[in-house]
Amino acid sequence: MELRTTNICMKNFKSRLPDVTFYSRESEAACGPRGSVVGFSGSVSEKMLSGLHYPGCPEARLRSLREKLPCREVQAGTLLAIMGEPEQYCYPSIFIYGHRATGKSHVILTLLKELELPHAAVSCVECVSAGLLFEQTLLALFGADSAALLPRLPSLSDFVRVYRQVCAQQPAKQTRYIVLERAELLRDMEANLLPGLLRLQELVDDNVAVILLSEIVWDKFRPNTGCFEPLLLHFPDYTKAELLQILSLDSNPSYTPELYSSYINILLGVFYSVCRDLRELRHLAALNFSKFCEPLEKGEAKEGNTHKLWRNIEPHLKRAMQTVYLREVSSVQWGQQQMDEKEATALRGLSALAHVELPYYSKFLLIAAYLASYNPARTDRRFFVKHHGKMKKTSFLKKHEKTSNHLLGPKPFPLDRLLAIFYSVVDSRVAPTASVFSQISSLVTLQLLTQVGHDDQLDTPKYKCAVSLDFILAISRTVSFDIVRYLYDFI
């Protein structure tokens, strides 16, 4: 088994994590000196088979397990040690936490499947009610007949009763595991569900262990009067080297692994400081690889010419960060755009409101709304009245940066103020016809303005402007209006 690649990553770990002894049952020679971390220290003799320890498990299966769990051997070993042998008791509840895509579900479910331990894997996202959770658990552990014993709208009491009933007929010879993913959603279900599940071993008097997986730390789960504290296990995030190792496993067989590794290096160089989620990075790697290989296919560059390949792919990745990463365009659109020779066509993003075409007066209404929201009312005279005369400087002093309206958010304004500003901003004379008012309503429907206050207030409806500065600058440019001159915060 290759120890070389793991050594680099494991050196980072050794200082932080407990020493776990790994060895295989077959070879007695595998027992290293007392306390050594076999399989991770540099001076491991070739005779030692490093694998995960599990009694009664053939070596080949342990090896395949190790291959399926790259860079997570330490956590898998700790979990196996806590789980113990199937006939023994395991701690009643274990809470595994860590960032997204750090392998929590993958490790525990792979272990349970490969070692063929009885388990029920339930995702709390699917369980809108507690009854679905109970049904799925009983189904997985005991079969459809026991799940049918549950009444309609079962409570935790019914679940425990049915479990005890079925368990009396099928007593546990091995520890049963109930794995609950996205466990943070349990907090929003009935209040007794989480404390009850943590103590399930005691309540049903059976060899069962509940494993909770979540992104959120345990401190935010604890109920008010306390509960049975589970064993907390942390799955650390992958280091950059480990991400490289795992992402390189996806390599395309038609190119050399070194080429793929250099591609992943470039990808990580662009995205690592923004995102460390393994799933996102895999998705981005898969989407952009064909573009990376374009020069190779066209014959413009050789595999060794990394500089040219880098120059080709880097702007593309930067553009990916603004579009695909933000899910502004779908991966299909992105793929099509890569096929397209002309790169000048800008991608239509989802939230690119700049593509919204508004009529002429609507644009000015929107500009007026923005000015009404972000300028304090007392400054209107200075901006919009043609001959305002001298204004005292003190009343106009620039306030502290903190209270800049652009940081605090838009303020509501009455309709009259909007119209007053509108008439002063529009260069031609406009009659207050119904079409102007209906344009205001359509702006509200487009969610460019929001209506504040009660729907019943027909006399003086109040509005707020809901667009960003970039958007309004783009709009004002199209009507040749210099809005910055009229904004209080930018004097």
Added chain:
Amino acid sequence: LSSSKWKRDTIVQRILRERFCHQRLPDRPVGLESQYKHLLELLRRTAVHGESNSVLIVGPRGAGKTMLLRCALRELLELQEVKQNVLQVHLSGLLQTDDRIALKEITRQLHLENVVGDKVFGSFAENLVFLLEALKRGDKSSSRPVFFILEEFDLFAHHKNQTLLYNLLDVSQSAQAPVAVVGLTCRLDVLELLEKRVKSRFSHRQIHLLSCMSFCQYLDAFRSELALPDDFPDSKFSQEWNLNVSELCEEKSVQEILQKHFNSCKDFRSLHLLLLLALTRVSVSNPTLRAVDILEASRMSSADSKANILHGLSVLELCLIIAMKHLNDIYEGEPFNFQMVHNEFKKFIQRKSHSIHNFEKPVVIKAFEHLLQLELIRPVDGGVCKVQREYQLMRLMLDHTQVMEALQRYPQCPTDVKQWAISAFG
């Protein structure tokens, strides 16, 4: 030879895991002699002499309330007459969330479903009296004694009208049938939760399990919890093991670790957790416990979760957290919104940073939302307002020292980010 070593290791693990994971009852409760005697006496009076009683066992989580009760029941059931006569009903506040469910459970545990059949009762009291009548022995002179054990007693006090509690305690006061109502709860103020009529029927007998263990007793507990019993098949090994455990107790490093645990939490449950984590490191190649095992177990059990999560954030997210920390420092903890954080971040990028790229606003919003999903920041008003998401007010759920410590441990943190965090005025 190797297979015998494996078998021995298996037996050690089995015995100790039953103790730590399954909460196997000890032979006698440790350090709770007077409480044990009191409870035993009370239950015996109900079981043997037919006297009705009610008692509350009060103590913090993990203090040993259930353990105490089960030891008392175990000793009592050794008497033949008690074993034949006494019925037990175990209810839990977590399971029986309603009085109706509780009544069904009582019926089921007394095996009276057939007797009740399809009868409809006018009230809870009628139902309960019927059940107790049905327990009368053949000559109809006296009823069998019943123990009602209510775990999470404080949750029963939240039921409507506290009907179950009222009726049970009413039965215990009247001379209808000998019942013992034993409540276990972690709330010290449980009596405040009871209604006046319920409280007046309660005998106000409370057994408190407030641990007053000294550190020497804690060390003794550590030794006895790890000790292998006398009936272990390989007596030589068990003697070596017990000797090793005693030697561990004398070691200074182990004593320091145990002192730290003793200072934060004295109860047996947390001790069991620590011992289990140490036990997971015992195996055939490492057959006895060492001080380093205890050290690693302690480190695992007292790891700071939030610091672990902060370790895995991307650089952009870390910069946002530092920006929020600065806002908290300058404006003394007032809530902030995304625009303010972005403003701080932009100031950093323009003035002080060389290594951080000027990311687009939507990318920064995505990082901000990731922090929101991790619950490191929370909206002030529960987030139901019709406010644009950039202007929604939030609070940071970390404090100054946590952020600075996380920064120390952050892998390959860019130096300009570190400088920015340390500088006083952002």
